[in-house]
Amino acid sequence: MQNIRAILFDKDGTLFDFQATWGAWAQALLQEFAAGDQGRLDAMAEAIDFDLAAARFRPESAVIAGTGTEVVNLLSPVLPGVDPRWLEQRIAEAARAAPLVEAVPLRPLLQGLRDRGCKLGVATNDYESVGRDHLSDVIELFDFIAGFDSGFGAKPEPGMLLGFARACDLAPRDILMVGDSHHDLLAGQAAGMPTLGVLTGVATAADLAPVADILRPDIGHIPALLGVS
Structure with a gap:
């Protein structure tokens, strides 16, 4: 890992603990949409x-690595009469x-x-x-932020990752992709980047081991991987 010159992070489940952040959010939002209808x-x-x-989200939930549009597509069939654009x-x-x-x-x-x-x-x-x-408190520390709607496509396609490589003028092999899901790590593989899987999402070590070059409990282990004290 000594040759790593840039790091590309997933957000939810990587920079932020997934269940602690999104479990409470989802429960409140579903209660709102249900309007008392059990x-x-x-x-x-x-x-x-x-x-x-x-x-808590179950490990197989498509929301974990999905886009906002995919969440709407899942909910719309059980919310007849609700405009998907509003949703x-x-x-x-x-x-x-x-x-x-x-x-x-x-x-x-x-x-x-x-x-x-x-x-970064x-x-x-x-x-x-x-x-x-979400990153407003540390946004000045990032050189690049992209979402599924930024014009690069969504993970597991490598578009966002290759966009970061171009923005940094670096070869993909010099960039570490860090994520908590198969989508993140498969995107890293497709882009030709080394990958680090972290366990602050929903996936277990056994889930990620087949697609991660390295596994660590969380992103706090990155400095040691890079040889930084």
């Missing part, structure tokens, strides 16, 4: 593989106010990586504008 609430939870009692807008609005829980303290980690000379980026299947809102 049958509708149960149907929506089933559609997105969400455990209402535990306020997508409301989901994005609610996402901006999600109770973010950092996987590790972000500012000292990111500042240390920048001080080492690393360029984020490639998320969230909306770019939501990603920028």
Whole structure:
């Protein structure tokens, strides 16, 4: 890992703990959409593989690595009469106010990586504008932020990753892709980047081992991987 000159992070489940952030968000949003209708609430939870009692996404949920549009496509069939365009807008609005829980303290980690000379980026299947809102406290430390709606496509396609490589004028082999899902790590493979899988999402080590070059509990282990004290 000594040759790594840039790091590209996924956002949810990587920079932010997935269940701690999005479990409470999803439960509140589904309650809002259900408007007191328990049958509708149960149907929506089933559609997105969400455990209402535990306020946690199941490992197989498509929401974990999906885009906002994919979430709308899952919910629309159980919300007849609701305009999908309104639904997508409301989901994005609610996402901006999600109770973010950092996987590790972000500012000292990111500042240390920048001080080492690393360029930093984020490639998320969230909306770019939501990603920028979520990263507002540390946004000046990033050289690149892209979402599924930024014109590069969504993961597991490598478009966002190759866009970061071009923006940094670096070869993909010199960029570490860090993520918590198959989508992240498959995108890294497709882009020709080494990959680091972290366990602050929903996937287990056994889930990610086949597609990750390296596994660590969280992004706080990156400095040691790079040989930084």
